[in-house]
Amino acid sequence: MQSNEERRKQRENDITDRGESEEEDDNPHPCKRAMISPFEELFAADDELKMKSTESSKLSIDNKVDAEIKMYQDIPPTMTSDDPAAWWWKQKNAYPFLSDLASSYLYTICPERSRILPEKADMLIFLNKNC
Known part of the structure; x- marks a missing residue:
């Protein structure tokens, strides 16, 4: 049988061990890497290229939209009768x-x-944009 002091020390050790194991989970061993399937490994380079091209195309679309807005702001206003x-x-x-x-x-x-009514027009525009 264990004394109260031995039980307390055992609990402290358990808590300490759990704390260390949680820290280890937060910082995985550098030699360990996530398991990937052979299919993912085979096409990893292609996937990386696709990710980079997607990011660059998004940036270029943003640039194109900004350029369109600037061009539109520079043109003279049209007649209200048009x-x-x-x-x-x-x-x-x-x-x-x-x-x-x-x-x-x-x-x-x-x-x-x-x-x-304007409220209904707002609802229609919302639905048109989101559906």
Whole structure:
């Protein structure tokens, strides 16, 4: 039979051992690496290239959108009597991203829906954008 002092020391050792094992889990041994399948290992280089190209294309799309916005801001304003849908249709080659965005809004709020309330128009735009 163990005395109270021996039991207390045993509990302290158990707690210390658990604390050390938790620290080891946080910092895995450098020689150990995650298990990957042979298929993943075979195509690891291709996957890495795809990840890099995806990141660079995202950056280039952001740059293209910024350039479109700057070009759009530099053009003179159009007359209010001009048809906005027709204007954006003509400009779709010059502003591909902005024309897609504008057309989604312009066809949501059109003359056939001219009597809808602003709240309903906001809901339609939300649904058009998210569905």
